[in-house]
Amino acid sequence: xxxxxxxxxxxxxxxxxxxxxxxxxxxxxxxxxxxxxxxxxxxxxxxxxxxxxxxxxxxxxxxxxxxxxxxxxxxxxxxxxxxxxxxxxxxxxxxxxxxxxxxxxxxxxxxxxxxxxxxxxxxxxxxxxxxxxxxxxxxxxxxxxxxxxxxxxxxxxxxxxxxxxxxxxxxxxxxxxxxxxxxxxxxxxxxxxxxxxxxxxxxxxxxxxxxxxxxxxxxxxxxxxxxxxxxxxxxxxxxxxxxxxxxxxxxxxxxxxxxxxxxxxxxxxxxxxxxxxxxxxxxxxxxxxxxxxxxxxxxxxxxxxxxxxxxxxxxxxxxxxxxxxxxxxxxxxxxxxxxxxxxxxxxxxxxxxxxxxxxxxxxxxxxxxxxxxxxxxxxxxxxxxxxxxx
Amino acid sequence: xxxxxxxxxxxxxxxxxxxxxxxxxxxxxxxxxxxxxxxxxxxxxxxxxxxxxxxxxxxxxxxxxxxxxxxxxxxxxxxxxxxxxxxxxxxxxxxxxxxxxxxxxxxxxxxxxxxxxxxxxxxxxxxxxxxxxxxxxxxxxxxxxxxxxxxxxxxxxxxxxxxxxxxxxxxxxxxxxxxxxxxxxxxxxxxxxxxxxxxxxxxxxxxxxxxxxxxxxxxxxxxxxxxxxxxxxxxxxxxxxxxxx
Numbered sequence: 001x002x003x004x005x006x007x008x009x010x011x012x013x014x015x016x017x018x019x020x021x022x023x024x025x026x027x028x029x030x031x032x033x034x035x036x037x038x039x040x041x042x043x044x045x046x047x048x049x050x051x052x053x054x055x056x057x058x059x060x061x062x063x064x065x066x067x068x069x070x071x072x073x074x075x076x077x078x079x080x081x082x083x084x085x086x087x088x089x090x091x092x093x094x095x096x097x098x099x100x101x102x103x104x105x106x107x108x109x110x111x112x113x114x115x116x117x118x119x120x121x122x123x124x125x126x127x128x129x130x131x132x133x134x135x136x137x138x139x140x141x142x143x144x145x146x147x148x149x150x151x152x153x154x155x156x157x158x159x160x161x162x163x164x165x166x167x168x169x170x171x172x173x174x175x176x177x178x179x180x181x182x183x184x185x186x187x188x189x190x191x192x193x194x195x196x197x198x199x200x201x202x203x204x205x206x207x208x209x210x211x212x213x214x215x216x217x218x219x220x221x222x223x224x225x226x227x228x229x230x231x232x233x234x235x236x237x238x239x240x241x242x243x244x245x246x247x248x249x250x251x252x253x254x255x256x257x258x259x260x261x262x263x264x265x266x267x268x269x270x271x272x273x274x275x276x277x278x279x280x281x282x283x284x285x286x287x288x289x290x291x292x293x294x295x296x297x298x299x300x301x302x303x304x305x306x307x308x309x310x311x312x313x314x315x316x317x318x319x320x321x322x323x324x325x326x327x328x329x330x331x332x333x334x335x336x337x338x339x340x341x342x343x344x345x346x347x348x349x350x351x352x353x354x355x356x357x358x359x360x361x362x363x364x365x366x367x368x369x370x371x372x373x374x375x376x377x378x379x380x381x382x383x384x385x386x387x388x389x390x
Numbered sequence: 391x392x393x394x395x396x397x398x399x400x401x402x403x404x405x406x407x408x409x410x411x412x413x414x415x416x417x418x419x420x421x422x423x424x425x426x427x428x429x430x431x432x433x434x435x436x437x438x439x440x441x442x443x444x445x446x447x448x449x450x451x452x453x454x455x456x457x458x459x460x461x462x463x464x465x466x467x468x469x470x471x472x473x474x475x476x477x478x479x480x481x482x483x484x485x486x487x488x489x490x491x492x493x494x495x496x497x498x499x500x501x502x503x504x505x506x507x508x509x510x511x512x513x514x515x516x517x518x519x520x521x522x523x524x525x526x527x528x529x530x531x532x533x534x535x536x537x538x539x540x541x542x543x544x545x546x547x548x549x550x551x552x553x554x555x556x557x558x559x560x561x562x563x564x565x566x567x568x569x570x571x572x573x574x575x576x577x578x579x580x581x582x583x584x585x586x587x588x589x590x591x592x593x594x595x596x597x598x599x600x601x602x603x604x605x606x607x608x609x610x611x612x613x614x615x616x617x618x619x620x621x622x623x624x625x626x627x628x629x630x631x632x633x634x635x
Contacts, residue, residue, distance in 0.1 A: 107606030108606070109605045159576075161572065161604060167548055169572045170576075171574055
């Protein structure tokens, strides 16, 4: 307790030096919490959106299906197994049929992926109900990015050309019945959503699908021969890897700031020990053990992190709280690269994140404070009082 | 008197049949003229895009519709690119990567070097009469030549184009104009032969304009610079080793 009191008094005495040290350290606190909070927010939001809009509780892929190889699409559809049909009727599964096509908006050629989905499905957040429309044209729904890319609006007609299962070309007019907004670019960029039965008829195949999306809760979880189940973790792997990669950047930034702060604290400690040799000698002469004096200086250094935490709380809580409410706007076009990212990311801070960060800074500061203080253990009190040691 | 009338009718119809060969016969004559055992061709392809045109020059060795080997000679960016087609498989070699990539049969349906032609359009050399049922619907002048007009309907359901309409030179048995249709009857592609030449007694299109009828593009012009028919091509040409040579 005495050490803490003495350390506090000494720190207060140093004024500007202490102030600068704890400010840089508090900045490290804020940056790591903000960065991690932002990535957490992005991660949570991306996972939630991807589950709601694209993957549900997991997907059964027809065994030939490879989403990264569009050439597999011609052979990656198969009849929906009987067990799965019951689940489809009960709303536990929804089939999706995928094929390649070409559209000609305003006479321009553009390759798209046609995805057939049941208009009455409730598993994915896609506004498929609007596909329940009578007419000669093929009803399609497209995402906002696709609409901007192809310059299509609701009500526009566009020529679609595709090949049926036998490889024969066919073409017909499609009409855009709705444009939806989603953060999941994979279901938006280059995708035309059409009614499943229409696409099956266009491709001249029976009740076939490329993949089966399960409901997130109480979804179908049986084994289907010829189909491979891909769970949420597998389907969210891209997001996990991307967040891990992004957090490396945050860690490097944190490391730079921490190094600056630690360098300042180390420097302060060395200077203190050099300038306060007489004080050290007097402490020992008055009966303090060397270990107690080392402890005093170490506590003094470590207190920087405690004060930094207090300072960080003073300006950080309102700052980070404000950002958690208003979010951080992403630059336009960030989501065009296949990333699931919202226009605005709302950081999510957890108690664990704050406690972990505080402990990391406290332990690091304590170690850095202790290293120069070790020299005190080798001091002779008489030499120290005369200032002849270092 | 009645029998004399029937004889006159039969005589006239016989004359008409002699002047107007039926669709099957026309198709047979086209096949005889255009299907070759093998060929070596040097061609130039000009792709007209929205941002200008680019021209590719290639030399191809072709045997029936099963084997072909092409090497791009120009422009410098594409020179040295080689393609080997064996059956429905395609190997592509690019000098930049010095690697041969095997591409699935589906790749044959993709655009050839960004043009209006697909690989299968380009390599088509099988007999029309094997794949389509013809119907003679009339005649019309095309580029100053008198042509038969034939509607072709696919005999099988795995053809890229369910129907075609061709304009055939009545004397040279060469297709001067062609429309290719989707199953729905929508016009998809048009070809227009603007220049022809004769090799070994066969009339061959020299300049063909291929156009995607659904797009506003100006199409792709294919020009034959030189052509040798029914020459012996060493089998080593159609090997994967030839790609890296």
